[in-house]
Amino acid sequence: MNRLPLVSRNSLIQGTILLVGLVILATLPFYGSIYATILLSTVFMYIVLTLSWAIFSGPTGQISLATAAFFGIGIYVAATLGKQLPLLVVILTGGLAAAAMAWLVGSLTLRLKGVYFTIFTFGLLELMKYLLLWFEVTFTGTRGRFVVVVDHSTIYYTMLTIVVLTLLTAYLLRRSKFGLALQAIGEQEEAAEHIGINVTLLKVSTFAISALFVGAAGAIMATRWTYVDPYIAFNMNYSFTPVLMAIFGGLGQLGGPVLGAVIFAYLEQILITKFPYYYMLLFGIVMVISVVYLPSGLAGLIQQWRSRAMGGKYAHS
Amino acid sequence: MLVTILDIVIAGLLLGGLYAVIAMGLSLQYGVARVLNIAHGEFIMLGGLTTWALRAAFGINPLWGLVVCGPAAFILGFFLHRTLYKRLMVTSGSPGVFEGNSMLASFGLLFIIQNLALIGWRSDIKGYSYLAFPVNIGGALFGANRLVTLGFALLIGIAFYIFLARTRMGKAIRAAAQDPATAGLMGVNISFVLALCFGLGAAMAACAGMLISMSYPVYTAMGMEYTVIAIIVVVLGGLGSIPGSFIGGFILGLIGSLVTYFDSALALVAYYVIFTFLLLLKPTGLMGK
Numbered sequence: 001m002n003r004l005p006l007v008s009r010n011s012l013i014q015g016t017i018l019l020v021g022l023v024i025l026a027t028l029p030f031y032g033s034i035y036a037t038i039l040l041s042t043v044f045m046y047i048v049l050t051l052s053w054a055i056f057s058g059p060t061g062q063i064s065l066a067t068a069a070f071f072g073i074g075i076y077v078a079a080t081l082g083k084q085l086p087l088l089v090v091i092l093t094g095g096l097a098a099a100a101m102a103w104l105v106g107s108l109t110l111r112l113k114g115v116y117f118t119i120f121t122f123g124l125l126e127l128m129k130y131l132l133l134w135f136e137v138t139f140t141g142t143r144g145r146f147v148v149v150v151d152h153s154t155i156y157y158t159m160l161t162i163v164v165l166t167l168l169t170a171y172l173l174r175r176s177k178f179g180l181a182l183q184a185i186g187e188q189e190e191a192a193e194h195i196g197i198n199v200t201l202l203k204v205s206t207f208a209i210s211a212l213f214v215g216a217a218g219a220i221m222a223t224r225w226t227y228v229d230p231y232i233a234f235n236m237n238y239s240f241t242p243v244l245m246a247i248f249g250g251l252g253q254l255g256g257p258v259l260g261a262v263i264f265a266y267l268e269q270i271l272i273t274k275f276p277y278y279y280m281l282l283f284g285i286v287m288v289i290s291v292v293y294l295p296s297g298l299a300g301l302i303q304q305w306r307s308r309a310m311g312g313k314y315a316h317s
Numbered sequence: 318m319l320v321t322i323l324d325i326v327i328a329g330l331l332l333g334g335l336y337a338v339i340a341m342g343l344s345l346q347y348g349v350a351r352v353l354n355i356a357h358g359e360f361i362m363l364g365g366l367t368t369w370a371l372r373a374a375f376g377i378n379p380l381w382g383l384v385v386c387g388p389a390a391f392i393l394g395f396f397l398h399r400t401l402y403k404r405l406m407v408t409s410g411s412p413g414v415f416e417g418n419s420m421l422a423s424f425g426l427l428f429i430i431q432n433l434a435l436i437g438w439r440s441d442i443k444g445y446s447y448l449a450f451p452v453n454i455g456g457a458l459f460g461a462n463r464l465v466t467l468g469f470a471l472l473i474g475i476a477f478y479i480f481l482a483r484t485r486m487g488k489a490i491r492a493a494a495q496d497p498a499t500a501g502l503m504g505v506n507i508s509f510v511l512a513l514c515f516g517l518g519a520a521m522a523a524c525a526g527m528l529i530s531m532s533y534p535v536y537t538a539m540g541m542e543y544t545v546i547a548i549i550v551v552v553l554g555g556l557g558s559i560p561g562s563f564i565g566g567f568i569l570g571l572i573g574s575l576v577t578y579f580d581s582a583l584a585l586v587a588y589y590v591i592f593t594f595l596l597l598l599k600p601t602g603l604m605g606k
Contacts, residue, residue: 063417108597115353115416119548120596126545127589134582236541240424247421277435284428291422292404 025160029153037156041221043265044159046245048217050261051166051254052210053242055173058251059182060203062114066105066121068238069128070098070211074218075147075225075233076132082148082223091158091219098215099208106204122239129234136230144229147222158220166213170254173206182206244283248290250297259298324457325574331463333570334470335528339543340550340562341477342521348557349494349514351412352402352419357547358540359430360390360519364526365535366434369443379447379531383469386523394519397426398512427540434537444534462531469528473521474563481559490514494557549592555602565603 029037049067057064074094081090109120136143173179184192185199193199222228241264242257249260264283271279294301339361346354367389368382402419409415448462481487492500493510501507525543529535550569554561569588576587595602 061414061417063420112596112600114413115420116552116596116600118420119353119552120593123545123549123589123592123596127586127593130582130585130589134580134586137582138580240428243421243424277432280428281432281436284425284430284432287425287428288401288422289425291418291425292401292408295408 029156037152039269041156041159043262044163045217045221046261046265047163047258048166048213049242050245050257051170052213054246054251054257055170056206056210059186061186063118064121065118065239066124067214067242068236069125070214071218071238072234073098073101074215075222075228078219078222079145079147079228091216094219095212095216099212102211103208106207110203125234129230132230146227149226150223162216244287250299252296253299256297256299323455325578329571329574331467332573333567334467336550336570337563337566338470338473338521338525339547340566341559342518343547344551344559344562345514346518350511351416355423356426357522358544359427360522361526361543362540364523365530366438368527368530369535372445382527383524386527387520390523391516391520395512395516398515403508438537440537442534442536447531466528549588553602555604558604561604
């Protein structure tokens with residue numbers, strides 16, 4: 001019997017492809033059009049939102065609708081601190097503020113089972129939106145504020161960095177003891193607790209880590225809008241879209257949420273200005289079909305095809 | 318002072334009646350059929366806009382909208398449960414997984430219904446005037462249309478309570494709410510009862526939409542706000558308790574009216590604060606098990 005090599009040939013090839021892809025993406029602003037840069041920044045944003053959602057909700061099975069709240073926190077951090085502080089600090093603050101909120105909310109509510117948690121995260125978004133609206137109208141007397149403008153390639157590189165960090169985190173999480181424990185919680189929480197996993201701590205910290213990237217993405221993407229108000233910043237769609245993208249793509253593999261995010265981000269880009277209603281209609285139809293007919297998503301479907309094409313040789317992998 | 322208190326209380330009851338009907342519909346869908354229907358508000362929107370459209374096109378009395386919207390929404394809801402949710406129940410395996418999946422499917426429905434409505438009706442704010450003359454109650458003035466709304470809300474609530482408490486089908490619904498598996502063994506046609514509950518929930522939403530359209534403007538994006546309120550009331554009354562939702566609706570209406578008196582921008586914030594504390598301190602609600 002051969003010993004398994006430390007790095008298999010398969011993962012070496014995958015690694016090379018990833019590296020080449022990364023180099024192509026990293027040099028894009030030099031040869032690509034401005035349109036491509038902007039489009040890809042949006043795609044990156046959706047990848048971060050979707051993957052962050054999947055990092056927590058994938059293994060635990062607890063559906064969070066707080067993505068938009070964390071994203072909004074990032075946006076508001078950029079709107080309030082953007083003029084005084086350097087960009088990097090603003091982005092870090094945005095991420096940390098979102099993570100702190102996730103920690104707080106998580107430690108309060110992650111004991112809640114199933115639907116209660118979803119309802120709560122949904123309420124959180126609305127609570128923050130209306131509280132901020134009330135605060136702005138009552139105390140500052142204005143609604144909304146201006147955000148510092150940053151050039152396209154800076155946004156692009158920042159988003160690329162955040163995407164890579166999110167992917168890396170998601171990958172490491174899946175491979176680590178931490179990720180396995182999280183998986184165990186999702187399978188059966190009580191059993192996980194009995195074998196000595198600190199369920200609450202693990203869930204809360206994963207939730208906070210996933211929020212970190214969303215907040216950071218919010219802080220940098222805010223600079224694209226130039227003007228934000230609570231309705232723009234705390235838009236419910238940023239909670240719904242990642243859920244659909246992840247489920248459509250498939251939660252079983254790392255590539256699933258990325259695939260879902262890329263497809264829908266591109267669809268949105270070409271459809272939303274001309275046919276906004278039809279885009280959202282399509283969105284809903286795909287959602288229903290994915291939930292009913294594609295339990296393991298597009299990635300699961302691809303894997304099925306591949307294993308069938310290989311004559312079932314790798315069917316178990 | 319006394320007039321002010323009376324003012325707040327009556328306004329709260331008027332608002333609460335509406336909330337009660339909306340929440341009872343969701344309570345049926347979630348408490349019995351186990352579908353946390355995020356698209357609940359979209360059925361409200363459909364009811365409101367259909368009533369408006371019938372009035373605008375043919376000059377039909379809004380109250381007749383009840384006869385059209387209620388049964389139409391019932392059939393739609395019944396059909397949806399029979400096809401979509403029943404299939405999900407079969408494929409999901411455990412009730413916990415079904416709750417998650419059915420909620421996700423209702424997200425999809427939300428987008429489908431809302432955008433179909435947007436394609437048909439556009440996003441502008443619509444309204445009509447019906448029974449808009451003031452009525453004097455102990456010195457406080459209220460629109461007659463809002464009193465009619467309260468009357469219908471009470472009527473729907475009481476009729477439904479009698480249906481649940483006195484009829485055979487009502488008993489079957491209560492049994493299914495308690496324990497669907499055992500109720501099935503006792504000879505209750507579970508898949509029919511669940512579809513019936515889902516349909517009734519949709520019908521209540523549509524009727525509420527018709528009542529809303531008599532006193533408030535209607536538009537295609539109005540649904541989400543009411544969905545949120547319905548969820549809050551259902552949690553307040555206790556998930557699965559239909560009388561709880563009815564009472565919870567009036568309580569939330571009174572709170573809303575009280576907060577609006579001091580600062581109208583804070584009403585929704587107050588709802589969420591209550592909701593947050595409720596989930597943290599007593600997630601079973603007022604009348605939950």
